[in-house]
Structure formats: structure tokens, C-alpha cells
Amino acid sequence: MSMNNSKQMEKIPLSILDLAPILEGGTAEDAFRNTLDLAQHAEQWGYHRYWxxxxxxxxxxxxxxxxxLISHVAQGTSTMRIGSGGIMLPNHAPLIIAEQFGTLASLYPNRIDLGLGRAPGTDQRTAYALRRGDLTNGDDFPEQLKELRSYFNPELAEGRLAVRAVPGEGLDIPIWLLGSSGFSARLAAEHGLPFAFASHFSPENTLPALDLYYNQFTPSQVLQEPYAMVVANVVAADTEEEANFLSSSLELQFLNLIRNTPSKLxxxxxxxxxxxxxxEKTILKKQFGSAIVGTADNVREQLQTFLSDTGASEMMIHSQIYNHKARLRSFEIVANAMQINR
Incomplete structure (x- = not known):
């Protein structure tokens, strides 16, 4: 299996990754209001899923x-798939996640995705606070994944399950593996699961990881063929100057991470x-040299190139834009440029 370089943007689903950014001068309450507003607009514009x-x-x-937050967004929308991009499984007992997503899938049938990552999504001290000392380096992620899947489908368990996930058991909740390197690519291929790659912060690993996934993919009851999604940083505006200006908020966010001074957007x-x-310029260029910034025509051309390079089955857009109206406009420009609301 190799990358399919003939796909066209109009033929694939387009989705959104939202980090629910808290703005400088704003609160989490504002962030949640903006998230729901973006999701509701995205549904109208034809986006496929919202993670x-x-x-x-x-x-x-x-x-x-x-x-x-997934429940909040799902309740405020009606057709778009809503999910996690992702749940960091090492932070949780698999049973808890099975129950939580069993609840979500029962509240919003056929609309919930469960994307899983093996990183902590934070620093070591916070990981300790989350896990109370049960710190791992992610090597037991395959065992955690196996346990979680068995709660949804007891046939995957070795022997009879002593504990059952209620709600959860018997529900068909799509499980995705997320990654920024080859580990989850191999695991997704081994189990025949869909794979989402974090190209938005690990661009240099994108093609090697996808190559692993495509070439090692084993068909399963879930998928007969590989299904890969890639995430891209995109900032679109009506002029090149405005797009470049707006994109500086994203660069500032990573600049603060480099300096170990994380801050509001x-x-x-x-x-x-x-x-x-x-x-710092060198690191920023490495991280954001692949960011797609510009007007509709420029964004469309670059997204098509990215699709041709990766052979992805779906693309997910991530945009950290300070002004909420400008952020809405960016996603609207992308939707129109890709003709997804057709």
C-alpha cells in the first residue's frame, strides 16, 4: 500500500481540531462560547467532524x-461528528473512558468519535497530579488500548470480563489512534484502525509515519483499507497581509512554549x-514552515499539495486566531475554497 497522490480536495471530508483557546483578556467561559459558535457555523459550512x-x-x-466539552458541542449541533483529538489514555483508567464515551454515544447516537493519544498532554508534574504516581512513558499504551476496546466489545477480551462498562458495552464507537511519530502509526496499522497524524506540530515526521501506516496496515473488521487523516495549521483571510498578521498569534503561542512560559492566546x-x-526563529521555522497561511486561492493550492504528498483520506484544520470573527472567517474561506458545502 502506498500513498495515493491523485486525490482531490473536493472529494475528501474536511474537519476541525479546536483547542478551545483562552484569549488574553478572556476567560474559559468565553472560550466555550466561541467553541460552540464555531462548531455551529462549521456544521452549516459542511465540515465533517469537530474534535x-x-x-x-x-x-x-x-x-x-x-x-x-464534547457533550456541550454535540448538544449544540445536530449532524456533525464530535469527538476527541484526543483523549490522552495514559491519564485515565480505560474503564472510565469507556463509560464516558458510552454515555456520550448514548446521548448523541452515531455522532461520537474517540481519538486516543499516548502522550500526557502536559508536563511531568501535572501528569503526576493526574495519575497519582502511576507514571508511564506510554509503553503500556497497547495494553490500555486492548483493555478499552474490550469494554466496548467483550469478544476482544481474553476470557470473560469481570468488569463491564455500562453504558459502553455493545456500542459501536469509532476509535482512532493519534500520533506525532511512528509508534501509533504502527499500532493503528496492526489493529486495522483509522490513524490521525499531528502534522500541525510534527511536520517533519508526517510522511515517515504515514508510510509506516500505509505499508504495515492489516485489514480488520473496522477497516478493509487504511484511513489516514492529517492535521494542518491554516490561517486564511481576505488578504495575504491580514493572514500573515493573524498567524502571529499562533507563532507567539509556540514561542512561549519554547520559553517554558505558556500563556493565553x-x-x-x-x-x-x-x-x-x-x-527561536529556527525552531519556529521547523514547526511552522508547513503552516498554510494566505488567501483562498493560496490556501487551496497548498492544501491540495499537502493532500497529494500525504494521500490522506481526510484533512483536519487547526487555526489559532485571536479575533473570533477572524477565526470564523478563516474557516469559512477554507470551506468555500474546498467546496465542502455542496
Missing amino acids: LAEHHNMPGIASAATSI QPPVENIKELSSDY
């Missing part, structure tokens, strides 16, 4: 209680290059 990510101890990200600035050292 929220688990992060902890991050001043600028409000989606720590991911399952609760900052307003855009004109002089982002003047605010960073040469070393």
Missing part, C-alpha cells in the same frame, strides 16, 4: 475536561521576527 483535545495546566487551552503582532532570537 477537541485534552491538555492540562495550559493557561491558553480550556478543553481539559474533554468529554464534558495573544493578540497578533506586526513584528513577530523582532521578538524572537535566531535560535
Whole structure:
């Protein structure tokens, strides 16, 4: 199996990854209001799924209680798939996640996705606070995944299950594996599961991981052929100048992460290059050299190139834009450029 370079953007689903950004001068309450507003617009514009990510101890990200926020968004929408991008499974007992997503799938039938990651989504000290000392490096993620899947489908368990997930057991909840390297790509291929790659913060690993997934994929009851989704940083605006200006908020966010001073999402600035050292510029270029920034035509061309390079079956858009109206406009431009509402 190799990458299919003939796919066209109009033929594949387009989805959204939302980190529920908390803005400088704003609150988590504002973030949740903006998230729901974006999701409702995205549904009208034809986006396929809307995922929220688990992060902890991050001043600028409000989606720590991911399952609760998924319910909030699902309740305020009606057709779009809502899910996790992802739940960081090492932070949780698999039974808890089976029950939470069993509840979500029972409240919103045939609309819930369960994307799983093996990173903590935070720093080591916060991971300790979450897990109370049961710290792992993610090596037991395959065992955790097996346990979680067996709660939904007891036939996957070795022997009779002593504990059952209620609600959860018997429900068909799509499980995705998320990754920024080859580990989850191999695991997704081994189990015949869909795979989502975090190209938005690990661009250099995108093609090697996808190549592993495509070439090692084993058909399963879930999928007969590989299904890969890639996540791209996209900032679209009506002019190139505005798009470049708006994108500086995303760069500032990562600049603060580099400096170990995570913060709320900052307003855009004109002089982002003047605010960073040469070393920081090098890291930013490595992280964001693949960011897609521009007008509709430019964004469409770059997304099509990205699709041709990756052979993905679906693409997910991530946009950290300070001004909510500008953020809405960015996703609207992308939707129109890709002709997804057809």
C-alpha cells in the first residue's frame, strides 16, 4: 500500500481540531462560547467532524475536561461528528473512558468519535497530579488500548470480563489512534484502525509515519483499507497581509512554549521576527514552515499539495486566531475554497 497522490480536495471530508483557546483578556467561559459558535457555523459550512483535545495546566487551552466539552458541542449541533483529538489514555483508567464515551454515544447516537493519544498532554508534574504516581512513558499504551476496546466489545477480551462498562458495552464507537511519530502509526496499522497524524506540530515526521501506516496496515473488521487523516495549521483571510498578521498569534503561542512560559492566546503582532532570537526563529521555522497561511486561492493550492504528498483520506484544520470573527472567517474561506458545502 502506498500513498495515493491523485486525490482531490473536493472529494475528501474536511474537519476541525479546536483547542478551545483562552484569549488574553478572556476567560474559559468565553472560550466555550466561541467553541460552540464555531462548531455551529462549521456544521452549516459542511465540515465533517469537530474534535477537541485534552491538555492540562495550559493557561491558553480550556478543553481539559474533554468529554464534558464534547457533550456541550454535540448538544449544540445536530449532524456533525464530535469527538476527541484526543483523549490522552495514559491519564485515565480505560474503564472510565469507556463509560464516558458510552454515555456520550448514548446521548448523541452515531455522532461520537474517540481519538486516543499516548502522550500526557502536559508536563511531568501535572501528569503526576493526574495519575497519582502511576507514571508511564506510554509503553503500556497497547495494553490500555486492548483493555478499552474490550469494554466496548467483550469478544476482544481474553476470557470473560469481570468488569463491564455500562453504558459502553455493545456500542459501536469509532476509535482512532493519534500520533506525532511512528509508534501509533504502527499500532493503528496492526489493529486495522483509522490513524490521525499531528502534522500541525510534527511536520517533519508526517510522511515517515504515514508510510509506516500505509505499508504495515492489516485489514480488520473496522477497516478493509487504511484511513489516514492529517492535521494542518491554516490561517486564511481576505488578504495575504491580514493572514500573515493573524498567524502571529499562533507563532507567539509556540514561542512561549519554547520559553517554558505558556500563556493565553495573544493578540497578533506586526513584528513577530523582532521578538524572537535566531535560535527561536529556527525552531519556529521547523514547526511552522508547513503552516498554510494566505488567501483562498493560496490556501487551496497548498492544501491540495499537502493532500497529494500525504494521500490522506481526510484533512483536519487547526487555526489559532485571536479575533473570533477572524477565526470564523478563516474557516469559512477554507470551506468555500474546498467546496465542502455542496
